[in-house]
Amino acid sequence: MADKSQTLIKKKERKDKEAAELTKDVKEMKNEREKTGNDGEVSSAAAGVNNGAVANSQDGDFQVEPVEIPPFEIITGDRIDPLVFKFQFKNVEYSSGRNKTFLCYLVDKGNTVDGLLRGYLEDEHTGPHAEEAFYTQCLPHYDPAIKYTVTWYVSSSPCSACAAKIAEMLKARKNLKLSIFAARLFEWEEAEVQAGLRALHASGCKLRVMKPLDFTYTWDTFVENEEQPLNLWEDCKENYEYYHEKLANILQ
Template structure:
């Protein structure tokens, strides 16, 4: 989700296969294909409390060209009155269900029954047009909600419609920021779990990366690059 990488297809709907005009298959072949289609996994959004370290490092890396990073990870903190804090994360399993839209349409409304709510979302890339509309709609309907969206990369930021969508959620009251080292460390400590590996005896053990977050070499440089682009968009 980033500077125009064609491998990232966040906002494109899945293609529906068309039935061929002529069917040259035997009945057995046709039945086999029907069974295969029925066994495909459903479109869904995965929810949890902790992200595997390897997944976090790959999906949240703020590189300019994000080949293969075709899903969105969203880590959220919801704060309500009397010190109540709720945390979790969502990720896209397929392109038809985006983590941001699922969170703002299905998860967050469960916490809006009474009193003000403060929401912070750390997202691997900025929202597409549809997800931005869900965020703006949530803010318009719920005046006591404060939302801060902290993103690792900007999704297709050169597209005029995407730029307009980002300005739209900003004008609706969403605080939009790029992730910096401190944000990565916060997510690492609160939302990431060390990868489990097998030793020579086949026993599970934690990877040695269970300590503090170690930033990659160009993290701050890339963050500043995106920060300048975001300021340009919201100007």
């Protein structure tokens, strides 16, 4: 009974911290919108917040409230909105409200004719996940005679189902090399998620947590940044080290 009570207490503490983190981030986004002259509005689409959307109360404070949002289809594009990037890719430990996966990709087919394929996908975890959609929308015409070098910068690591599918794909397509750099680890405490990450690693996928320099590179390459530099959040390096240690322990 004591262990069960302790577990419930920890879960409540986590939810409280998630709510606090989410409210803090959306307040920061509101301030940035005000600075850029966007009437101070932060839409759920821009913030990427669902099942935990933020509503403005009468006294001006922001509160986390559950809302129902209809399913979104996979979205593709060339450049991400800067405020969306800062919210979705922030490598916080508690990521409540970040229910999308953003996948920025680079594809090198080993020739100069096609050049380097670049873009991003986003999902809402209500239909096909971004990892699965990448192969159907970005590499629909797979050629076994071509050597593919694929790099992903993702807002969170793959779920167990996606990890299993990617691992099987890599075993079947020996001419495709995949590197995944993740801002956060998705539900890394779950045994099935850990097994999926190990399966990915065993299949030859290069799996790593994003370093501070990776966030800057992604900002410069995939974000509509108007040539403004990325100001990293103060705990970016600390959070990287936290996730790096967790991933190293999982892949041992």
